[in-house]
Amino acid sequence: xxxxxxxxxxxxxxxxxGDVIAGLSHELSNVFNIINEIAGLQQDIVGGAQPExxxxxxxxxxxxxRIKAQVERGETFNQFLHSxxxxxxxxxxxFDLGDTLELAGSLAARPARLARVELVVHxxxxxxxxxxxxxxxxxxxxxxxxxxxxxxxxxxxxxxNAAPHGDWAxxxxxxxxxxxxGVVDEVAALEIGRLSWGAAHTLDPPPPEPPRRIIxxxxxxxxxxxxxxxxxxxxxxxxN
Amino acid sequence: MATDRVLLVxxxxxxVEVLAERxxxxxxxxxxxxxxREAISAVEEETFDAVLLDLAMPDLDGLETxxxxxxxxxxxxxxxxxxxxxxxxxxxxxxxxATDIFxxxxxxxxxxxxxxxxxxxxxxxxxxxxxxxxxxxxxxxxW
Numbered sequence: 280x281x282x283x284x285x286x287x288x289x290x291x292x293x294x295x296x297g298d299v300i301a302g303l304s305h306e307l308s309n310v311f312n313i314i315n316e317i318a319g320l321q322q323d324i325v326g327g328a329q330p331e332x333x334x335x336x337x338x339x340x341x342x343x344x345r346i347k348a349q350v351e352r353g354e355t356f357n358q359f360l361h362s363x364x365x366x367x368x369x370x371x372x373x374f375d376l377g378d379t380l381e382l383a384g385s386l387a388a389r390p391a392r393l394a395r396v397e398l399v400v401h402x403x404x405x406x407x408x409x410x411x412x413x414x415x416x417x418x419x420x421x422x423x424x425x426x427x428x429x430x431x432x433x434x435x436x437x438x439x440n441a442a443p444h445g446d447w448a449x450x451x452x453x454x455x456x457x458x459x460x461g462v463v464d465e466v467a468a469l470e471i472g473r474l475s476w477g478a479a480h481t482l483d484p485p486p487p488e489p490p491r492r493i494i495x496x497x498x499x500x501x502x503x504x505x506x507x508x509x510x511x512x513x514x515x516x517x518x519n
Numbered sequence: 520m521a522t523d524r525v526l527l528v529x530x531x532x533x534x535v536e537v538l539a540e541r542x543x544x545x546x547x548x549x550x551x552x553x554x555x556r557e558a559i560s561a562v563e564e565e566t567f568d569a570v571l572l573d574l575a576m577p578d579l580d581g582l583e584t585x586x587x588x589x590x591x592x593x594x595x596x597x598x599x600x601x602x603x604x605x606x607x608x609x610x611x612x613x614x615x616x617a618t619d620i621f622x623x624x625x626x627x628x629x630x631x632x633x634x635x636x637x638x639x640x641x642x643x644x645x646x647x648x649x650x651x652x653x654x655x656x657x658x659x660x661x662w
Contacts, residue, residue: 305575308602308623309531315624316537323544350624 293367293414300364307357311350318346359385363417370412376448376497377402379413380441383420390425395433398424403441407448411501415475422468423452423480423493430458450495457489458482469495477502522548523638524566528558528584529573529600538627545631555579555587562591568638569596571630572617574608582612589616596637600625 321343325336362382384400391398409416420439427437435455441448463469463480472478478497482490525547529535532553539549550565552558556579558570570588574581585597598619601609609620619633 305602309534312602312623313531313534313537316534316541319627320537320541323541347624354624 290370297364297367301361304357304361304364307360308354311354311357315347315350318343318350321346366414366417370414371410371501372413373408373410374413376407376409376416376441379409379417380420380439380450383417383424384439386417386421387424387428391428391437394428394431396428396431397436398428398439399436400439401441403443403448407441407443407499409448409497409499409501411503412475415471416478416497419468419472419476419478419495419497420450420452422466422471423450423495425468426462426466427452427454427458427493430454430456430462432456444496446499448497448499450497451483451492452495453492455491457491458493462490463493472497475501475503522546523568523634524548524550525634526550526552526558526561526565526567526570528552528555528570528576530554530576531573538625541627542631542634545627547631547634555581555584558584559587559591562588562595567595569598569634571598571600571621571634572612573600574612575602582608582615585612585615585617596640598633598637 322340325339325343359382362378363386366379366382380400380402384398387398424437424439431437431454437455438453439450440453441450443449463482469478469480472480472495476497478495480496481494483492483494484490523546525542527535527539527542527549528551529538530553535551535553539551542549550561550567552561555576558572559579561567562570572581572584572588576584579587581599585599588595588597597612597617598621599609599612599617600621600623602623606620606622609617609622613620618637621630621633
């Protein structure tokens with residue numbers, strides 16, 4: 280039997296995790312909405328206060344505004360959590376690369392801030408549709424960003440770009456600083472990309488120049504899914 | 520001048536109560552419901568200029584509530600109050616006859632403004648129906 284049970288267990292585990300986080304994220308949204316309305320009500324009440332208490336009223340209005348600003352900030356984080364939770368829903372789905380890039384960038388914003396690196400993620404100029412496992416691609420992109428962030432000096436910039444490249448999408452994770460030798464060796468995220476998407480990575484510029492960016496090529500359709508579709512085509516060439 | 524009547528439907532009781540208080544302070548007559556079934560009962564008993572309807576509710580969800588509200592009163596102006604999580608469902612609700620979508624957190628001033636214009640739309644519709652009815656009578660009687 281070996282470790283055969285691990286694969287369904289891991290998949291179920293990820294689905295469970297996504298489901299629970301999505302539910303909690305929804306509850307958090309409800310809390311934020313209530314706090315936001317209470318702060319709004321406070322502003323309404325203070326807005327009708329007598330002129331002699333104007334100083335206190337102004338202070339309370341300002342505080343209500345600050346509560347609302349923090350609610351907005353919290354809701355932004357919560358939205359990332361929600362998107363992350365739903366990224367595991369379906370391992371065979373058409374999705375926009377731009378959404379996954381944006382989510383990876385949002386999740387990497389904190390490690391970037393802690394490393395005092397400016398992380399800039401650019402969406403492709405037009406939508407790039409991919410078919411496969413969005414969660415596996417998210418891990419691949421996030422891991423690649425992390426590698427480059429780790430190599431970057433503080434106060435520097437890391438940029439992520441992507442564009443269609445024939446039947447593939449090409450992603451660039453670029454650092455202002457040279458990446459150290461062996462930087463991508465044994466990076467689990469890149470291995471996940473290779474296994475789940477057939478993604479290939481290269482360092483640019485090639486040796487002997489010190490590399491400054493990872494180029495990640497991702498097929499528009501994950502090979503396992505493409506192979507399944509091709510098999511079906513061979514079994515039933517008339518499509519009957 | 521008659522007051523704008525609105526039915527506010529959301530399963531989060533405290534959210535409904537606070538938002539209702541804010542809307543009342545702006546001159547609206549607000550009835551609250553914390554479930555789809557309560558909303559249906561309210562619409563069976565009273566006339567509203569608009570319904571503000573949350574989508575993600577237990578028991579009877581927003582889309583089903585919308586369908587049943589329109590069965591009772593086809594011209595009812597139902598506006599969707601949606602979290603970002605339910606934006607796709609909100610778009611589906613528009614396809615099914617909801618007139619507007621508001622994403623939480625909402626701006627209460629915008630809400631009130633839209634509810635007031637919903638009332639104007641309802642009155643205009645009633646005028647059209649009345650006009651058609653009068654024309655029908657005139658036509659039948661040959662006047």
